[in-house]
Amino acid sequence: xxxxxxxxxxSGSPGQSITISCTGTSSDVGGYNYVSWYQQHPGKAPKLMIxxxxxxxxxxxxxxxxxKSGNTASLTISGLQAEDEADYYCNSYTSSSTRVFGGxxxxxxx
Amino acid sequence: QVQLVESGGGVVQxxxxxxxxxxxxxxxxxxxxxxxVRQAPGKGLEWVAAISxxxxxxYYADSVKGRxxxxxxxxxxxxxxxxxxxxxxxxxxxxxxxxxFRRHGFDIWGQGTMVTVSS
Numbered sequence: 001x002x003x004x005x006x007x008x009x010x011s012g013s014p015g016q017s018i019t020i021s022c023t024g025t026s027s028d029v030g031g032y033n034y035v036s037w038y039q040q041h042p043g044k045a046p047k048l049m050i051x052x053x054x055x056x057x058x059x060x061x062x063x064x065x066x067x068k069s070g071n072t073a074s075l076t077i078s079g080l081q082a083e084d085e086a087d088y089y090c091n092s093y094t095s096s097s098t099r100v101f102g103g104x105x106x107x108x109x110x
Numbered sequence: 111q112v113q114l115v116e117s118g119g120g121v122v123q124x125x126x127x128x129x130x131x132x133x134x135x136x137x138x139x140x141x142x143x144x145x146x147v148r149q150a151p152g153k154g155l156e157w158v159a160a161i162s163x164x165x166x167x168x169y170y171a172d173s174v175k176g177r178x179x180x181x182x183x184x185x186x187x188x189x190x191x192x193x194x195x196x197x198x199x200x201x202x203x204x205x206x207x208x209x210x211f212r213r214h215g216f217d218i219w220g221q222g223t224m225v226t227v228s229s
Contacts, residue, residue, distance in 0.1 A: 001172050003154075034214035038155070045205060045222060046147075046155065051215025089155050093214050098169050099145070104154035 004029065004090055004102035011108040017078040020105045022090030023071055028100055030071035034093035037066055037075045041086045049088075050075060077107075085109040112136035112218055114206050119223030126196055130223055132189040132206030137218075140164070140184035143209035145216060146191050148202035148225075158204070159191065174200075196227045 005023040012018040022029065022037075029035055033053045038046035048057050050066035053073060063078045073092070077084055090102040118130035132144070146158040159180040160169045168180050179192040189206050203224050207216035 032214075036215035038216075040155075045219040046207075046216075047219075048215050048217045051210055051213050051217075055213070057215070057217060087154075091155075091157070091216075096169070097167075098171065099157040099160065101147075101155045101157055 001094070001096075001098060001100055004092060004100055006088075006090060006102035006105045008103070009106045009108065011110055012080045013110045014080050014082065016080050017076060018080060018107065019077075020075045020088055020090075020107070022073040022075070022092075022102045024073075024092055024100070025071055027095040028092040029068065029073050031095060032093050033068065035066065035068060035073040036091045037064075038089045038091065039084075039086045040089065046089065080109055082109050114208065114218055114220035116204065116206055116220040116223035119204065119225045121226045121228060122196055123229050124197055124227055127192070127194045128196060128225060129190055129192045130204055130225065132191075132220055134187045134189065134208070137208070139182075139187040142211065144180075144182060144189045145207045145209065146180060146189075147205045147207055147216070147219075148200075149205070149222075150199070150202040153202075156202070160209075161189070193225070196225075198227050201225060201227050 037050040040046045053068045054066040115133045145160045161180045177195045181190045203222040205222045206220045208218040
């Protein structure tokens with residue numbers, strides 16, 4: 001159960017778009033369309049932003065979108081806003097019926 | 111409203127046991143799979159355990175398998191995590207989280223309960 005691989009940090013200016021990658025294996029990310037993404041602000045519980053690769057829960061801005069190609073999933077945030085500055089985590093279902101998180105990516109809005 | 115409230119955290123010595131709870135309200139608890147996720151101080155999220163809606167299926171991370179047991183009481187709308195043989199690296203905030211219905215994602219999270227393992 002190795003953690004999924006995410007970049008430690010990404011940054012962008014307000015109004016720009018950024019993409020966070022999440023790389024796994026054929027036993028997790030590549031094997032199922034069951035990747036989800038979470039936003040976490042300091043001292044707060046995580047918040048679901050994307051489920052099943054590309055679906056947005058009700059209430060989540062359409063500036064957030066998800067996709068997947070092979071063993072790598074991606075979260076794209078368009079029209080960056082100051083409030084988007086947070087940590088982001090991907091999560092995937094695995095062939096063992098367990099779940100695994102990525103190491104997390106710190107997004108800085110310049 | 112829909113919410114999860116964890117309780118039972120605290121400071122314990124290495125090798126001892128602790129049970130934490132998660133009280134659910136505002137939704138039909140017995141219809142959803144549930145998870146425990148932890149976060150060590152200054153670190154990322156780690157999935158710990160999952161239990162099916164009726165308690166018949168349970169899954170664990172390798173790091174806790176054989177030491178932790180997840181259970182639920184649907185009559186009390188409560189999720190539990192029994193933690194035995196605790197180690198210093200189990201120190202973390204423990205969150206409970208609710209599964210989406212027939213989808214994969216944790217849509218509701220509790221506020222977390224801190225477990226500190228220290229002598």
